[in-house]
Amino acid sequence: MKFQNRKNELQAIKNLEQLSEKHAHMLVxxxxxxxxxxxxxxxxxDSIYFFVDKKTSSLLLREYSDILKTEVSGFVPEFSNWDDFVRFLFEYSKENHIKVVFDEFQNFTYVDPAIFSIFQKYWDMYHVDTPILLVFVGSYIGLMKKIFINAKEPLYGRxxxxxxxxxxxxxxxxNICQxxxxxxxxxxxxxxxxxxGVPRYYQLIEDYGLSTYEDVIRTLILSENAILKDEVKQILISEFGNNYTTYFSVLEEISFGxxxxxxxxxxxxxxxxxxxxxxxxxVNTYEIIERRAPIIKGTKMGRYAIKDHMVHFWFRFIxxxxxxxxxxKYDMVFGRIKTSLSSFIGPVFEEIARNIVFDNLPFSxxxxxxxxxxxxxxxxxxxxxxxxxxxLLGEVKWNSRPLGVKDIKKLLDKRTLVDWYNDKREEHFLIISKAGFTKSAEDFMNxxxxxxxxxxxxxxEMK
Incomplete structure (x- = not known):
């Protein structure tokens, strides 16, 4: 599958790569x-890539030593502790510009959390004039925030x-689907x-050669050995820990509105x-839901919604x-999905429509x-x-029949409810209907x- 649209991020990384030729940079x-x-x-x-698996320190150090022997010139010792390993990276980089990636960095919490203090120690000692780019990558947002954003942690502010x-x-x-x-x-x-917008799931669609929505759901989610059957559950239990049942209860209720x-x-x-x-x-630690409020006089009328579509789907249907x-009983579950799919898609279609409309507004x-x-x-x-x-006021309908005049009038009736500079404002109205409009509705709209x-x-109109 083609690599899609990460232009800004690619440029940011390339800029850091260049800057790190003069002194150390740390990308999280x-x-x-x-x-x-x-x-x-x-x-x-190109980088020296280390995956942080949940192994013992001795096994990881042996693995990392083997990797370094294939990536750098000169003698690489067998490391007996993390202090020696981190010091080697910084010492080597004094004469050689290197880029080092630690993927799933948060797993050091389980391997040996002392490594965070070790990185802090050598960063503070070497970063001013050492040409190294350290890249710390993590999937568990709560843990990564704790490591780097919590003021009490050793890598805070680095x-x-x-x-x-x-x-x-x-x-x-x-574009990917097409x-x-x-x-x-x-x-x-x-x-x-x-x-x-998670690329891996679409890669699986390609890998399995799936060509219809039903095939996708049945193959990837609703079958005995489906690869995504427990995906959301496993991810969230890893994030939430032992108290996951309460979070799950909250997310399920939000998924139903x-x-x-x-x-x-x-x-x-x-x-x-x-x-x-x-x-x-x-909202703040795991970034799975968000609180939304009306744009006019609505700060006290906020509603919570699940941001992640796959998480939303799983709590709604699985x-x-x-x-x-x-x-x-996969047929029964798919039948329930099929019955409720239109109402599930509706809010997502609203999100898509809003983004397109906001890119094409007739005013700033x-x-x-x-x-x-x-x-x-x-x-x-x-x-x-x-x-x-x-x-601008607009309605979005994920409908199977064309909208008629009665449907259009509902929007006009609502405009009086929006109390904002009523006597001074210039009004714009827009209705988006999946199935279009009747002829009489089009005449009325014109x-x-x-x-x-x-x-x-x-x-x-999508840009």
């Missing part, structure tokens, strides 16, 4: 598993650069709603005071049906997002600009200066 890179961190490093530069590698955008995933032979836009969006603190507390039975801590961790999957915005109120009224797309005051896009027209 983290991001969820399968997002492409290792591939990015391989594509960006990193000279940081890359938080995010999943690919829909535009790039669409390269894999998918031509149906709805099916591509369904794949994105399921797997998000329970977005407020009270809703989640009521359905999980977790007291709101305790729940706040779990939500804080999920975790609640674990008894069926464990007993081999100061805020973009969505809008809702306590009564339950919602507007899927909302953007505001100031001086002059402008507002008469009322409401723009419309069907799925094809929307994707043509």
């Amino acid at each position: 890179m983290f991001g969820r598993r399968r997002v492409g961190k290792t591939r990015l490093i391989i594509e960006s530069m 990193a000279t650069s940081r890359i938080d590698l995010k999943p690919l955008s829909y535009r790039h995933i669409r 390269d894999l032979g998918f031509t149906n836009e709805e099916e591509i969006i369904a794949l994105y709603a399921t797997f998000g 329970k977005g407020t603190l009270k809703e989640i507390s009521d359905t999980t039975g977790i007291e709101m005071k305790s729940l706040s801590r779990y939500l804080y961790d999920l 975790n609640p049906n674990m008894s069926f999957t464990e007993s081999g 915005p100061v805020k973009m997002g969505a809008w809702w109120n306590r009564r339950g009224d919602e507007i899927d797309i909302a953007a505001i600009g100031e001086k002059p005051y402008r507002v 008469a009322n200066k409401i723009e419309g896009r069907d799925l094809t027209e929307l994707l043509e």
Whole structure:
């Protein structure tokens, strides 16, 4: 599968590579598993690569000594401790510019956490005039943040650069899917709603030669030995530790649309005071969910939503049906997925549409997002600009039938609910309908200066 769109990150790494020819630099890179961190490093530069497996120190040191013997010139000793190993890297780099990568660096927490203090010691001693680039890569975001961002940790403040590698955008995933032979836009969006922007999952689609959404789900998730059957569970248990069951309960409720603190507390039975801590961790430490708020006067009406599409899919369809999957009733589970897939895709389509619309706004915005109120009224797309005051309001429908005049009027009715410079603002209206519009709806929209896009027209505007 072709390497996709990491231009900014590639350039950042190449810049650090050049800068490290004069003095030491430390790059910390983290991001969820399968997002492409290792591939990015391989594509960006030649380096001495160490994978930090959960082995004993003696086994890892022996392995690393063997690697160094193939990568550097001169004598390489057999290391008996981590202090000797780290000192060797810095001493060698005094005369030789080297780039050293430690992949899954957070695993040193289990191997020997003293190595963090050892790296700090030699970094402080050598970094001013030693031409070395240290790259520390990690998949478990909570642990990586603790190692590098916690002020009490020895490596706090030592990193000279940081890359938080995010999943690919829909535009790039669409390109990947088209390269894999998918031509149906709805099916591509369904794949994105399921797997998000994680390249590894699409690599598996290519490796298995899968050509339909159903084949993908049945082969990769819903079969006895499916490679992704327990993927989300394993990743999150590694992140959360022994207390994972509480986090799982919270995530499952959010996956079904329970977005407020009270809703989640009521359905999980977790007291709101305790729940706040779990939500804080999920937002800030693990970065699995986010708190969204209406763009106008909505700071107290925030809702929690799962950011990671694969995590969302798993908690919506797999975790609640674990008894069926464990007993081999995969057809039943796929039937449930098929029945609810459209409603699951809807919010993802809104996300795709918002991003495309915000790239093509007729004015310069100061805020973009969505809008809702306590009564339950919602507007899927909302953007505001100031001086002059402008507002764009839009609806997004993942619908199977063309929208009629009645559907269009609902948006116009909602505009009076958005209380923001009502007498001064210039209004723009947009409706995005997967299945398009009836002729009478198009006439009504033209008469009322409401723009419309069907799925094809929307994707043509994607930058």
